[in-house]
Amino acid sequence: MFNIVTRHWWLWALRGVLAILFGIAVFVWPAVGLRVLVALFGAFALVDGVFALVGAVQINQWNPLTWAMLIEGLIGIAAGVVTFVWPGITAVALLFIIAFWAILTGILELVATFRFRSELGTDAWLVGLGGLASVVFGVLLVARPGVGALAVIWLIGIYAVIFGVAMIVFGFRLRSFQPETGLLGSSR
16 A cells, blocks of 8 residues: 555645645735635645545555545545635635634644554654644634734745645655656556
8 A cells, every 4th residue: 555655656745836836826915805815725725635535546445544535635625615616705704614624634634644654654744744734724723713814814825835845745755665667656
């Protein structure tokens, strides 16, 4: 199973790149309107969910890690769809959607950390860092929903960049466990 996960290292790295791009977009346009923020978050959650779902299907062995990735993917897709179906939702509603999405996906990533720990040893902390950042981010949003919009936007950007860096580093660490057998580390 670990060989299958390492063969698809690029899914982790791509998730990280998307998160960093989302974070940069938030920093570049801090005064974006709620509609743009909703669209950016919806696109990020939807694409991240699709990649997690694809990763679960690619593993093709049903175990706790696969189920965690599958659930994380479905939650991300659902969060993305909700933001597109109801684009006029209030800032507080969006804040809670983002918060609960971050908490749930963070918990699932922490579960994955313990699963990867047996194969990776100390390198599993990278997924754990992304999961912990997700949980802390979500809890902060729930605890302080009345924070100004700009503060929330900066918090979202910081979270996305930290999560993205952790996923990219973890993806490349997974790649290092593969034999050099071809394009993108494929072992065909």
